[in-house]
Amino acid sequence: MPLKIELKPDERLIIGNAAIRNGPRRSSFVIETNTKFLRESDIITESEADTPCKRLYFALTLMYLADDPTLAENSFVEQSNALMEAAPSTRPYIAAIYEQVQGGDLYRALKRGKDLLAYEEQLRSLLANKDAPVDAS
Incomplete structure (x- = not known):
C-alpha cells in the first residue's frame, strides 16, 4: 500500500x-514500495543520545x-x-518495546x-522541579 509523506x-x-533533505517549500511524495524510512522527528543522532533512554x-x-x-x-x-x-519504573515501557522487537x-x-x-523527560522535569530553590517570601 503506498504511503504519502x-x-x-x-x-x-x-x-x-x-x-x-527537503527544499525551502513544503512537498509531498508517495513511497510505493515497502522500505524503511524515518522522518526527522523520529531520528536521534549518536551525539544527541545523551541520556540512557x-x-x-x-x-x-x-x-x-540496519540490514543486519x-x-x-x-x-x-x-x-x-x-x-x-x-530505574525499575521503566520496565513497562521497555517491555512494550521488546514485545514489538520480538514480533519483528x-x-x-x-x-x-x-x-x-x-517518560524520561517527565522524570527529568520532576527532578529539576524538586531541586529548584524554594521561594521563601
Missing part, C-alpha cells in the same frame, strides 16, 4: 540508506535501519537490562521508544 521546508527524511532509542534506530540488526540488538538488550536495573515490528518498537523518551 508530506515534508516541511528543510525537513530531513531517511529512506533506506539515503538521507534526504535516548541511547536505548538510538540502538532501536540502528536496529530498524544483530549488533544493535545486542546493544539494545544490554542497555535495556541496565536501564531496568537502574521495529517501526512500532520505535514508536514505543518515543513513549519511553517522554
Whole structure:
C-alpha cells in the first residue's frame, strides 16, 4: 500500500540508506514500495543520545535501519537490562518495546521508544522541579 509523506521546508527524511533533505517549500511524495524510512522527528543522532533512554532509542534506530540488526540488538538488550536495573519504573515501557522487537515490528518498537523518551523527560522535569530553590517570601 503506498504511503504519502508530506515534508516541511528543510525537513530531513531517511529512506533506506539515503538521507534526504527537503527544499525551502513544503512537498509531498508517495513511497510505493515497502522500505524503511524515518522522518526527522523520529531520528536521534549518536551525539544527541545523551541520556540512557535516548541511547536505548538510538540502538532501536540502528536496529530498524540496519540490514543486519544483530549488533544493535545486542546493544539494545544490554542497555535495556541496565536501564531496568537502574530505574525499575521503566520496565513497562521497555517491555512494550521488546514485545514489538520480538514480533519483528521495529517501526512500532520505535514508536514505543518515543513513549519511553517522554517518560524520561517527565522524570527529568520532576527532578529539576524538586531541586529548584524554594521561594521563601
